[in-house]
Amino acid sequence: MRLLLPFVLLAFGARGQAPQALSKQQEKNLSAFARLFGYVRYFHPSDEAQTISWPMLATKGSRQMLAVQNDAELIRELNNLFQPLGPTIRVFSTRQPVKFDPATLQPPGSAHATKVVSWQHQGLYTGKGKMYQSVRLNRPGTPGSTTPxxxxxxxxxxxxxxxxxxxxxxxxxxxxxxxxxxxxxxxxxxxxxxxxxxxxxxxxxxxxxxxxxxxxxxxxxxxxxxxxxxxxxxxxxxxxxxxxxxxxxxxxxxxxxxxxxxxxxxxxxxxxxxxSPDLLAEPLFKEQSRLGDYVTREVAPGISCTVPLALAANAAHTYPLADSLRLNQLHIKANDRTKYPAEWARYQGERTIGLPEVRLANVIEAWNAMRHGYAYWGSATVTPDTLLHQTLRRAYRENSTLEFQRTLELMTAALNDGHAWAMHSAYSSRHYTVPAYLGKVEGQVVVLQVLTPRLAPQLRRGDVVLTIDGVAAEKVLQEQASRISGSPQNKEFRALLALADGPKDQPTTLTLRRGDSTLTVRQPRTMFTPNYQTGNLITAQRPNGWLAPGIYYYNLATMPETLSPAEFQTLAQAKSVIFDIRNYPGNGVYSLIPMLLKAPAETTITYNMDMLRPDQENIRYSPNVVRKEPGAQHLSGKMYFLTDVAAQSHPETFLGLLRGFHLGTFVGRPTSGANGGISYVPLQSGFSVSYSGMLVKNADGSRHHAIGIQPDVLVTPTLASVRQGQDLILETALQLAKSGK
Structure with a gap:
């Protein structure tokens, strides 16, 4: 998104003096802390680790890391921070490795342990939503989200x-x-x-x-x-x-x-x-960590850690027990209000993003969720470690709310994931633009549709946009796209939707080329900036109906949960049906699949990420097989499906199943290439990030992410078709239907 919001800066206070850049030692300290933080939070199963406020620990640890002067001090401080959460967690010099001794996991002689406690992750639960699950085996299940x-x-x-x-x-x-x-x-x-x-x-x-x-x-x-x-x-x-x-x-x-x-x-x-000790968490899958399983990782050059993945336990405790005094010292108490203003302020609802430790803590929490839970690191622009270092440096340097928003946008953009966003509660929905849709046609930014009739003399379909507020349109487009995550087609599509956005009613100036003439238009921003679900609103709207004898057009955005008897009878009479899915339809579209099947069929496009170990080591992808039976009602005509980049996530699931079951011909342009459940990570001071936490493939096993579903017949609009108001994708499908191809 383009964040031209001066009123936001006023709402959160003036920008403070920017701090100096991180020193090499500080960056090393923070990156070591960040890696160990994720290993302990998501993979060390001690009871003590469940008592901590992780945002608080991220903030406190970040502040301490800024003060650490050398590697010896770093090792000592990391042990001080994490051993109260697990006495068998060790940080040491890589040159002097500490051998892990499984005997240290056994309870003292008088205690009796009958269970093994360990983590299982299916995706990564980050505190919001129900799409992904993380459970500690042999411990009571997580309390429900309801509050009686x-x-x-x-x-x-x-x-x-x-x-x-x-x-x-x-x-x-x-x-x-x-x-x-x-x-x-x-x-x-x-x-x-x-x-x-x-x-x-x-x-x-x-x-x-x-x-x-x-x-x-x-x-x-x-x-x-x-x-x-x-x-x-x-x-x-x-x-x-x-x-x-x-x-x-x-x-x-x-x-x-x-x-x-x-x-x-x-x-x-x-x-x-x-x-309830009688209602233990149900295993998510068969594989489990065993007592004695651990990981050893180098968290920074020359500094390593060992973290056990399974612990002995009885109904009361995991073993070994932590030092209660040291554990208590990790918690921020009421009399620490002056000593720890950042942690205190977190619970006052104050805007604390001006504090470097809060910004760094947000990066550490966001990065760890992505590092262990993001499904497509192979498609990212940079490695996870490079992304961590880049973002820590930016977060320390850029200390206003607006700057930190951009820091998170650049972080998520590097994932190349259409489900990756950086959001802030104060201005996530406050963008407005001119009432027109822009697109990229023949390498130029072009007006695709004018939504307000009174603007027609000023803006026309096919006008080439040269500048926006004095800046070349192509430059604005690239700057917008640089902070958007997704496939190339998704980045461009979303950047075009937000190309002229800004504060409500604030005018923007467009320089246009119309034929041989150049003209300037000044237009207030009066329309909410649309999101990727806008879909075929960009093209000329048409009602459902007959396009030619035997050929029916149906916009799936209009479909209810089930077809009415009259709608079914109409579609059943058609020799060909052109379904438009350049949009975000309701769940009723899945009821079409049994109507199109001639025999039972199954396909797989989504896979759960089953994890026991950090860094996605030995990750297992369990398939979600979709089986469908033919329905009592059947549509026997030839089916065509109109596609483009606006089809993302839910519509891509529908299209993926159609392709897997071989139920029609796809006409248009590639879809977005972002499917599967979205994982949300809440952060301090009103920020949050998201990403894809489920593996999705095309039905034939080929890559889907950041590529999308490719049409059987590719159609590319032209300047001439835009100026004449033609829908080339629909017209191409109509010709195919007429010829029976």
Whole structure:
């Protein structure tokens, strides 16, 4: 996207003085920390590692890495940061390797371990969405995303006083017959969400007719007490809760409040997690790490690490146990407000992107999700390590919100993935453009369609755009495309859609060539900048209907979940049907496939990424086989499907199945080449990134990513066809249908 948004800069404050570039030692420190961070977060299965706030650790670690002066200090600091999360994690000089000893994984003589805990990843779960899964085997499943109860209590009159939570529930008829472990956790003074001293991690209670009482003390700065109850999947019990402050030995019931507090720092949160030792996470696939499995990696030149991938455990703990004092020191506490402003500010909802450690932490989190979860590193412009170093350098140097947005855009652009975006909550949807569509025809930027009739005297189809606000259109196009991720055709398509975008109603000046004349048009930006799903809105719209005797045109963007009886009868009468899928249709299109099949068929276009080890080592791709049976209704005519770059993701799945089942002729241009589920990574200060986390191939096993589905008949529009308002792709399909080819 083109980010010409001066009002955004005002909203987030003036740009501070840019810091100096990273030194070689700082860059080495940060890259070593980044690699080890991902190994521990996603592949070391200790219970201690599940208690940490990973964004917080990324920020704290980044700040410390900036201060480390030499390799010896780096080794010491990395061990200090990560051994509290796993005592068997080791960082050492590559010249003096530390041999991994599996005996260190065994519990002490008095303890008894009966289970092996390890990670399985199918894709990589990054905290948002349900497309991908990450589970720790032999540990309770992740609590469900639903919140049966969430209340905020006014505690302003009782700061510093004891409080009591009285919780009861009765079992729903479909709840599993299991006991539940209840863990009480607090957010003290608006900072780190960590286990409180009054936790009872092993208290088992019956699942029906239960009553649970626990107490705590309100922080001296607390104005509110927020209570959230989360339950695992399948938990359908009825929950009731009473929260009381204790004043001079008497209970005073706290009342719910409406709305949000103006200051997030005035919150104190209690979370109660319902987990069940009887409802362990189900394995995602057969292969599992074994006790004694580990990885040794060089995280920076001359510095290596060893990280175990499986740990012995009983119902209460993984082994060996970490030093609780060192673990506690990793958590940011209320009295650290001055010492650690970045971490504190994170929980205040403040815009902290001006702090280098926050920007660096965002890069480290984003890069690790991509490093281990992105499906197409072979198609990227640079290697993962090069991308990490490039982005760390940019993030340290470019310290405004707008600059960091561009840093993330360049990071995702290097993936060459149409599903890779860099987003910010404040201006992700605030782009506007002139009410016209632009395209690239015969090597020139051209007006394809004018959407506002009153503009017709100023803009016409086929006008060649020479400059935009005084800058050559081709230069603007290349600059836009440089921050867009995807195939070459996808980069160009999306860059053209946003070529003239900017703040709402702000005029843009276009210099045009029309025949032998050159003219200048000044036009306000009044239309939302369209996204890639715009599709055949760019071409002349036409209603569904007969194009010639026996030949019917059907725009799949108009298709409901199922064809109506009248629509089916019409299509069944046609000798040929031209389906237009230069768009983003609904899921109803899949109901067409059984109507086109003559016999049962199966094909495979998507593959899950099954992972046990970091860096996608020994990754396994498990196929998702699609089997279809012929339907009761059948369309016997010859089928043509119109394609172009606007078909991305969901429509490419539909087209991929059609191609796999050999159900029609594709006419037009290549599709986008970006399919499979999207993985989203939430970051600090309102940022997020996304990428493709599933392998997709064409049905014949050939590469799909960044290439797309190739048409059987390639059609390229011309300047003459644009000026005459012709839809060459449709006209070509019509001619093929008439000839029966």
């Amino acid at each position: 109860l969430a209340v905020s209590m006014d505690a302003s009159a009782y700061a510093g006083q004891p409080y009591e939570v009285d919780l009861s529930w009765r079992r729903g008829k479909n709840s599993p017959p299991a006991t539940f472990t209840i863990t009480h956790r607090q957010l003290l003074g608006g900072t780190e969400n960590r286990r409180a001293t009054q936790q009872r991690p092993n208290q088992a209670v019956a699942a029906a007719g239960n009553h649970y009482l626990f107490s705590g003390r309100l922080d001296s700065a607390a104005q509110r007490l927020d209570l959230a109850l989360g339950a695992p999947a399948g938990f359908e019990d009825s929950l009731n809760v009473t929260i009381s402050a204790i004043v001079k030995g008497k209970k005073v019931k706290l009342s719910p409040v409406q709305g949000e507090s103006d200051k997030a720092s005035d919150k104190q949160t209690v979370e109660i997690d319902f987990t």
